[in-house]
Amino acid sequence: MYQEFQKHLQQTLQEIKDAGLYKNERVIVTPQSSGIKVEGGQEVINFCANNYLGLADNKELIQAAKDRMDSRGYGMASVRFICGTQDTHKQLEKAISDFFGTEDTILYAACFDANGGLFEPLLTEQDAIISDALNHASIIDGVRLCKAVRYRYKNGDVADLEEQLKAAQAQRFRIIATDGVFSMDGNVCPLDKIYELAQRYNAMVMVDESHSAGVVGKTGHGVTELYNMRGKIEIITGTLGKAFGGSVGGFTTGKKEIIDLLRQRSRPYLFSNSIPPMIAAAGLKTLELLTRDNTLQDRLHANTEYFLTRMKAAGFDIKPTQSAICAVMLYDARLSQEFAAALQEEGIYVTGFYYPVVPQGQARIRVQLSAAHTPEQLDKGIAAFVKVGKQMGVIK
Numbered sequence: 527m528y529q530e531f532q533k534h535l536q537q538t539l540q541e542i543k544d545a546g547l548y549k550n551e552r553v554i555v556t557p558q559s560s561g562i563k564v565e566g567g568q569e570v571i572n573f574c575a576n577n578y579l580g581l582a583d584n585k586e587l588i589q590a591a592k593d594r595m596d597s598r599g600y601g602m603a604s605v606r607f608i609c610g611t612q613d614t615h616k617q618l619e620k621a622i623s624d625f626f627g628t629e630d631t632i633l634y635a636a637c638f639d640a641n642g643g644l645f646e647p648l649l650t651e652q653d654a655i656i657s658d659a660l661n662h663a664s665i666i667d668g669v670r671l672c673k674a675v676r677y678r679y680k681n682g683d684v685a686d687l688e689e690q691l692k693a694a695q696a697q698r699f700r701i702i703a704t705d706g707v708f709s710m711d712g713n714v715c716p717l718d719k720i721y722e723l724a725q726r727y728n729a730m731v732m733v734d735e736s737h738s739a740g741v742v743g744k745t746g747h748g749v750t751e752l753y754n755m756r757g758k759i760e761i762i763t764g765t766l767g768k769a770f771g772g773s774v775g776g777f778t779t780g781k782k783e784i785i786d787l788l789r790q791r792s793r794p795y796l797f798s799n800s801i802p803p804m805i806a807a808a809g810l811k812t813l814e815l816l817t818r819d820n821t822l823q824d825r826l827h828a829n830t831e832y833f834l835t836r837m838k839a840a841g842f843d844i845k846p847t848q849s850a851i852c853a854v855m856l857y858d859a860r861l862s863q864e865f866a867a868a869l870q871e872e873g874i875y876v877t878g879f880y881y882p883v884v885p886q887g888q889a890r891i892r893v894q895l896s897a898a899h900t901p902e903q904l905d906k907g908i909a910a911f912v913k914v915g916k917q918m919g920v921i922k
């Protein structure tokens with residue numbers, strides 16, 4: 527059998543390559559940071575990590591992880607409900623609830639799992655999920671795993687959402703699901719209007735704060751801070767893999783009974799290993815750092831503003847953003863790859879995004895700002911974009 531299948535795979539891979547869509551992984555040989563070294567020795571400034579607050583190589587987090595590994599061991603060798611729950615896990619769940627102003631929290635190995643295991647235990651074929659068209663793949667998969675009736679509304683389009691909510695009155699319970707920040711453009715969901723509609727049409731709201739927690743809102747408490755809606759949303763999901771330290775781990779936080787039922791029924795929680803104590807301890811330290819003062823959040827916001835202002839002035843076409851994501855539009859897949867390669871020659875590490883990660887004809891370079899970027903690194907990044915942009919005829 528395999529010979530035949532192999533030929534099929536080789537052909538598929540060749541088609542991906544011919545279309546200029548083949549993804550190569552570049553290898554980093556230093557810790558994740560705003561300045562990194564790649565295999566071959568080149569030093570580059572990193573503009574494509576989810577390391578929004580620069581915590582991926584933070585000394586206090588590393589120390590907290592080391593200390594907890596010494597005191598609580600390496601791994602749990604168990605799922606949570608058998609023998610995989612230590613005090614550290616409970617402390618982290620409490621800290622996440624306090625951070626978001628929610629009633630309770632459940633940890634997962636990743637936010638992909640949190641979203642994948644969210645809907646199926648809560649809703650049946652009698653219920654409805656109304657989902658933003660640009661939601662993250664993990665929400666889409668989570669919705670697919672659930673028997674609820676699916677409705678989709680155009681990205682951030684409250685008029686369309688209202689139409690879908692009207693249609694969804696046919697079902698018993700309704701939940702609107704949205705990303706907080708949409709990761710390809712950097713736009714924030716209109717949570718205030720979504721909430722209003724939810725009230726009017728008797729629905730609940732789920733927000734994925736993966737790209738917004740630590741980033742959006744003056745103190746980085748996410749879209750619920752931005753819209754002054756702390757404690758009002760029924761379900762929030764998020765990750766420890768982005769602003770919150772950049773390692774692994776996900777969570778769902780919200781109403782007590784929802785979390786309780788997820789602990790009983792959510793499959794990625796019941797059938798997948800507990801996160802290691804060191805990861806939970808570093809997560810705790812992250813939340814302590816973020817609430818101790820506002821230094822990191824202020825620096826991230828200032829860096830983002832600085833970069834956006836100068837890139838727009840240089841003539842680049844940038845998608846409207848309210849986060850630390852800056853989508854530099856190039857539209858053509860091949861151009862986005864060549865542009866990224868030329869930037870790497872200049873010592874700037876970015877990635878071209880193209881179909882299927884973004885729609886056909888919407889290729890771009892996604893720049894992600896970090897609190898760790900120095901003014902000098904930002905200036906070098908902007909200068910390189912301008913140089914390559916002129917060379918390739920993207921700007922004048």
Ligand SMILES: *Cc1c(COP(=O)(O)O)cnc(C)c1O
Nearest residue numbers: 636637638662734736765767776
């Ligand atoms: C990154 C991301 C995830 C996945 O998070 P992991 O913890 O890496 O699995 C889920 N949802 C959104 C919106 C994301 O951006």
